[in-house]
Amino acid sequence: MKPSSPTAAVGTALHLVKTPNFVKFAAVALLSLSVALLFYHHPSFPSAAFSAFTFASLNSTSIAANTTSIASNSSSPSSAILKVKKLPPPPPSVAQRTGIVDENGAMTEDFDVGEFDPSLMEELRDLKGGAEETEKRNEPEIVKYGKFKPCDESKIDYIPCLDSFERHCPDSTLVCIIPMPNGYQKSLPWPRSRDELWLHNVPDTRLVQDQGSQYSMSVKDDKISFQDGGSDQYLNLVSQMVPEIDFGHQTRIALDIGSGIGSFAASLFKYNVVTLSIGTKDVHKNQIQFALERGLPAMVAGFGARRLPYASQAFDLIRCSGSGIDLTVDNGVLLLEVNRLLRAGRYFVWGGPQVDSNHERSLEDQWKEMEDLAARICWQLVKKEGNVGIWCKPLNNSCYLGREIGAQPPLCSSSEDPDNVWYVNMTACITPLPKDGNGGNVSVWPARLHSPPDRLQSIKMDAMISRKELMKAESRYWNEIIGSYVRAFHWKEQNFRNVLDMRAGFGGFAAALNDLELTSWVMNVVPVNGFNTLPVIYDRGLLGVMHDWCEPFDTYPRSYDLIHAAGLFSDERKRAKCNFSTILLEMDRMLRPGGTVYIRDTLAVIGEIHDVASAMGWVVMVHDTSEGPHASWKFLACEKRMP
Structure with missing residues (x-):
């Protein structure tokens, strides 16, 4: 075999040096030697390096640069010094741009913010549940409640x-x-309560003692009993006089003014008619309390200067017994309030005049005044029999508009809301009907x-x-x-x-x-x-x-x-x-x-x-x-x- 020449050997060595494996080996060797020398001359390096990497957050590029610097100086171990570069400060934050997208789809800042209705924001909070968050923010101071004491x-x-x-x-x-009154007992269930109630549930029983026979009431043991008192016969009479009243179908909601103890309402329940009985607290004593205890709809009402708190065209039938209430006084303002409450095309039943306590007016005079005022507000007298009169309210405004100029009472102003009833004074004027017939055309x-x-x-x-x-x-x-x-x-x-x-x-x-x-x-x-x-x-x-x-x-x-x-x-x-x-x-x-x-x-x-x-x-x-x-x-x- 022929020995290789020196030139060939040198070429082979150079070839080995240039191989990737050799380069990697040399790099690892140099790096290991540098680290060993660094630990030998600077024992505190590990903790310093950890601190630098943790709090300065050096990136991989900085690490490589420092390693290269150390490696390049490894030929002079005594002069090897760790140099940690300081990171540059972060760039200032840039506010995110917002705006309105224009017709080209580009964001634009050229727009105006107009005025807004704060109430809309409240409604939006309600829809999204924000109202509850507002309540939490505005929650009042917590109050501790002790036990409430009984009144006198x-x-x-x-x-x-x-x-x-x-x-x-x-x-x-x-x-x-x-x-609660002494001896009070849980009210009797309906319909039993319609005919009797516990005596001690109504503390003031003077009405029973003074006028029990008038209202067909009697006391037996610990109960007050109620008899029909002629209400059924009265309703039969009204139905015969005006069949169009049609109790339970055309007539569903009724109002009984000065109602006594609710006998009229009790009888109408048999016809599927719900009747609200109203009366004053003192003039009618505690009749309303008796009606409520019997399980009948009733409210105490003041017949003074203000409107009753019910809607216009609310009732299909209104009845006034005439007891203690004169609808024609003060330019007929009370009857005009009844007119506001009565539904168009429906009926008012007058129970007949009562003997005036001061004997200033005869029964005949009261009838004349009632008939005159009813005619001037365009009510039609449908039937009169004995001491009962039934009038019908018009369906539209044609009669009102056909009256003579200056006729009294006048029509109410078009700006007056007939359904604005809370602390609103009555006015002696005729409430006009809606032009579209709304209110009078119910099913x-x-x-x-x-x-x-x-x-x-x-x-x-x-x-x-x-x-x-x-x-x-x-x-x-x-x-x-x-x-x-x-x-x-x-x-x-x-x-x-x-x-x-x-x-x-x-x-x-x-x-x-x-x-x-x-x-x-x-x-x-x-x-x-x-x-x-x-x-x-x-x-x-x-x-x-x-x-x-x-x-x-x-x-x-x-x-x-x-x-x-x-x-x-x-x-x-x-x-x-x-x-x-x-x-x-x-x-x-x-x-x-x-x-x-x-x-x-x-x-x-x-x-x-x-x-x-x-x-x-x-x-x-x-x-x-x-x-x-x-x-x-x-x-x-x-x-x-x-x-």
């Missing part, structure tokens, strides 16, 4: 705001619990309960095109909820008769009670701080009234078996006019011993309601809604137990 015995029948003729509320509200009962009325489109509220859907959705919602209450809480077995809905909306709660065949009547309350849905409630064939819940309600203590409030307290918290204890103490005044309260509201207010209700002595239970335990709403089932 003189307050047993206390109605805070009413005198004989007008509504006047005291400056201070009740801060005590109205006591017959029971179809009208679920037929969206025409006045649904004319009431003042936010929704413009989906009102019918809103009304139907509300009815479905309450039908489902009341159905669950009937199954879970056995509502039918509890015999609720007098029911109050404190925030009624379109009346869906009351409609559900009717659909599920509970033997109840419902007073639907429209709060003054909400949309005025009273016309819709009456057009559906339900009762209703407008009220401010920061003031006492116009009724006797112990009036209702069941009180319902959905969303009321969160609304009142936004208004911030009164505290929860004011409203709850009024609820306790109206609630019968043994009665029940159901409150549905947000978590933001349920806790405080629970505290006040417990301080009043109610038994309170918190329940989840159908949305489950994590929903933003709960409901309280409260019971005012008999002692």
Whole structure:
């Protein structure tokens, strides 16, 4: 074999040096030697390096640069010094640009922000649940409630705001619990209560002693009994005089003014007619209390200067017995208020004149005055028999517009809202009828309960095109909820008769009670701080009234078996006019011993309601809604137990 030449050997060596493996080996060797020398000369290097890497956040490029620097100086170990570069400061943050996309799809900042309605923001919060967050931010200071004490015995029948003729509320509200009468017993169930009631449930029995025979009342043992008193014969007479009245179909909602103890209303219930009995507190003594105790719809009303708190064209039939009420005085302002309340094309029944206590006017004079005023407001006398007269209100404005110039009473101004009723004075003018006939064109009962009325489109509220859907959705919602209450809480077995809905909306709660065949009547309350849905409630064939819940309600203590409030307290918290204890103490005044309260509201207010209700002595239970335990709403089932 021929030995290789020196040149070839050198070439082979150079070739090996240039191979990748050799380069890697050399690099690793140099790096290892550099690190060893560094640890030998600088023992504190590991901790310094860790600190530098941790807090200065050196990137991989800096590490490589420093390693290269150290390696290049490894030939002089004594001069090897670690040099850590300082990172440059971070660049200043740039605000993200926002704007409006123009017609070319590019972002532009050339736009103006116009004015906005703050109320729209509130509505948006309500839709998105923001109202609850606002409530949390504005949540008032937590108040600790001690147990409320009973009021003085003189307050047993206390109605805070009413005198004989007008509504006047005291400056201070009740801060005590109205006591119940000695010997009070749970009210008899309907329909038994229509014919008898417990004697001691009505503390003032002077009406029985003084005028019991007039009202067909008698006392036997511990009960007061009621006889028919001729009401059935009276209704038969009215039906024969004017068959078009058609009780239970064309006539569904009636008003009885100066009603006595509710005998007229009791008889009309047999015809499926719901009759609201109203009377003053002193002139008619406590007749309204007797009516309520019997399970009949009734309210105390002041016949003074202000409008009654009911919608225009609310009642299909209005009756005035004439006892103590003269509708023709003061330019006929009371009869003109009756005209506002009476539905177009429907009937007014006058029970006949009464002998004037001062003997200033004969019965004949009273009839003449009534007939004259009724003719001037375009009422047609349909029938007169004995001491009963029946008039019909016109269907449209043609008669009003055809009167002579300067005829009295005049038409009311077109700017006057006939449904504005809260603390609004009566005016001696004729309320004109809507040109489109709304209010007078309702369906017959029971179809009208679920037929969206025409006045649904004319009431003042936010929704413009989906009102019918809103009304139907509300009815479905309450039908489902009341159905669950009937199954879970056995509502039918509890015999609720007098029911109050404190925030009624379109009346869906009351409609559900009717659909599920509970033997109840419902007073639907429209709060003054909400949309005025009273016309819709009456057009559906339900009762209703407008009220401010920061003031006492116009009724006797112990009036209702069941009180319902959905969303009321969160609304009142936004208004911030009164505290929860004011409203709850009024609820306790109206609630019968043994009665029940159901409150549905947000978590933001349920806790405080629970505290006040417990301080009043109610038994309170918190329940989840159908949305489950994590929903933003709960409901309280409260019971005012008999002692």
